[in-house]
Amino acid sequence: MSSPNVRSSQPIPQFASTRALPPLRVLDGGGPATNRVTGPVPRAGLHIVPQPVAEPAQPFLKWVGGKRRLLDQLVPLLPTGRLRYAEPFLGGGAMFFRLWSLGRLESALLTDASADVVNACNVLRDDVDALVGRLRAHAHAYLPADADARAAYFYAVRDRHPSLVPMDAVERAARMVFLNRTCFNGLWRENRRGLFNAPHGRYDAPTLCPEDRLRAAARALDAATVARADFRSLPNLCRAHGVTFAYLDPPYHPVSVTSAFNAYSGGAFAATAQAELADTCRALDRAGVRWMLSNSDCDFVRGLYRGFDIRTVQAARAVNCKGDRRGTVAEVVVRNY
Numbered sequence: 001m002s003s004p005n006v007r008s009s010q011p012i013p014q015f016a017s018t019r020a021l022p023p024l025r026v027l028d029g030g031g032p033a034t035n036r037v038t039g040p041v042p043r044a045g046l047h048i049v050p051q052p053v054a055e056p057a058q059p060f061l062k063w064v065g066g067k068r069r070l071l072d073q074l075v076p077l078l079p080t081g082r083l084r085y086a087e088p089f090l091g092g093g094a095m096f097f098r099l100w101s102l103g104r105l106e107s108a109l110l111t112d113a114s115a116d117v118v119n120a121c122n123v124l125r126d127d128v129d130a131l132v133g134r135l136r137a138h139a140h141a142y143l144p145a146d147a148d149a150r151a152a153y154f155y156a157v158r159d160r161h162p163s164l165v166p167m168d169a170v171e172r173a174a175r176m177v178f179l180n181r182t183c184f185n186g187l188w189r190e191n192r193r194g195l196f197n198a199p200h201g202r203y204d205a206p207t208l209c210p211e212d213r214l215r216a217a218a219r220a221l222d223a224a225t226v227a228r229a230d231f232r233s234l235p236n237l238c239r240a241h242g243v244t245f246a247y248l249d250p251p252y253h254p255v256s257v258t259s260a261f262n263a264y265s266g267g268a269f270a271a272t273a274q275a276e277l278a279d280t281c282r283a284l285d286r287a288g289v290r291w292m293l294s295n296s297d298c299d300f301v302r303g304l305y306r307g308f309d310i311r312t313v314q315a316a317r318a319v320n321c322k323g324d325r326r327g328t329v330a331e332v333v334v335r336n337y
């Protein structure tokens with residue numbers, strides 16, 4: 001563990017890596033996430049190093065519905081002090097990277113149903129050089145090409161899906177970052193079979209290998225446990241890891257037919273899932289875990305969380321809203337504290 005008083009050109013981790021832990025759960029690439037956690041999950045050994053980090057970290061994936069632009073409104077609503085933190089709908093992880101950059105984390109347990117999200121984080125953390133190398137190769141093949149050749153390259157990469165074609169973890173992570181940065185609107189969208197299916201975007205000069213951003217994110221992830229898990233396993237995971245606070249940013253309940261964009265991970269996040277999520281939050285509440293949840297502002301969501309603190313923040317309209325309705329839209333933030 002680094003001493004807080006040692007000066008070093010290397011950023012000092014906020015907390016000891018939990019990488020020595022056995023995996024929370026091991027799922028093959030294409031299989032569904034379930035609410036079971038396989039095997040015992042030991043507690044993370046935690047070390048407190050009260051020192052600000054050298055360089056802020058940011059999401060390395062573009063994520064529609066990501067919280068980056070809402071962070072200035074959300075962070076003041078968090079509990080004070082350092083957090084034993086869980087984020088069960090990780091996506092691009094905007095909140096995690098901000099909290100790490102602020103030195104607010106004592107530990108972090110990051111989970112998502114998406115095998116690609118989890119794999120990309122783990123590869124970035126464990127072998128950033130290999131990931132950078134593969135992304136440079138994608139950039140070398142893609143950027144000099146004309147529009148037709150770029151599209152052909154994109155669809156060739158897209159069609160080599162890890163559940164159809166054997167590929168190692170690094171290639172899979174590079175595939176995700178490449179597709180995320182070259183697809184239409186940075187939209188990571190999967191069909192019901194879990195196959196990424198967003199079309200090619202047409203950016204003149206996309207940054208395919210944002211090396212500084214990747215290395216900063218890798219340093220932040222070095223201290224985190226990242227695993228594939230369904231949100232229904234959160235109470236068990238919080239108990240096993242001594243989590244005291246969770247931030248939940250699920251696929252939003254659609255407020256209209258046109259805003260029904262909630263199929264990030266191989267299937268819609270239906271109203272029944274929203275209700276089960278509210279039950280999960282009540283279980284966390286009974287277990288003494290504090291939580292904050294984001295969702296759309298509608299009667300259905302407000303009804304699910306009746307009795308908890310509900311307030312609103314103003315968000316930029318989502319990509320799928322009507323082009324003529326610009327400006328902001330209210331979202332709810334629900335808290336049990």
Ligand SMILES: C[S@@+](CC[C@H](N)C(=O)[O-])C[C@H]1O[C@@H](n2cnc3c(N)ncnc32)[C@H](O)[C@@H]1O
Binds near residue numbers: 230249269
């Ligand atoms: C709104 S996004 C999270 C965005 C993230 N907060 C950010 O700032 O980028 C929702 C995430 O929930 C994940 N997800 C969908 N269904 C899930 C489930 N049943 N359990 C866990 N994660 C799920 C999706 O894969 C997606 O990454």
